[in-house]
Amino acid sequence: MSAPARNRGFTLVEALAALAITAMAVLVATAFLQAHVNAARRVEVRSALVAEAERALEEIRAGLRPMTPAVFDPASGAGSPMAGGVQVSVNVLPGGAPDLYRVTVVSRSSASVTEPMEVVLDSMVWRP
Secondary structure: OOOOOOOOOOOHHHHHHHHHHHHHHHHHHHHHHHHHHHHHHHHHHHHHHHHHHHHHHHHHHOOOOOOOOEEEOHHHOOOOOOOOOEEEEEEEEEOOOOOEEEEEEEEEEOOOOOOOEEEEEEEEEEOO
16 A cells, blocks of 8 residues: 655645745835835925025125025025925124135924935135
């Protein structure tokens, strides 16, 4: 006589182990995807903050804004790339030479992904 025929297929333990390994792989992939989304959002917010600070500095250089310390909301201006939650502050100090000023522009976002972000631009501006 021949040996009894074995049933073909997976046992319950093998199926559960495969399911557990698949679940772990999905969890790891989800964590990497979420980290990528957060990093992309931080880069987007930082780029917008730099653009707002540069715009404010260029307005000061062009004479569109007065050379006085001020805090303003860039969302009130036309063409702002970010919605609310952004604040731009300008500080003006004498630059050491006549008609030369040290201008510091700080762009802050409190509506950020995980933590508040801040961008600081420092420049010398000559205003006769």
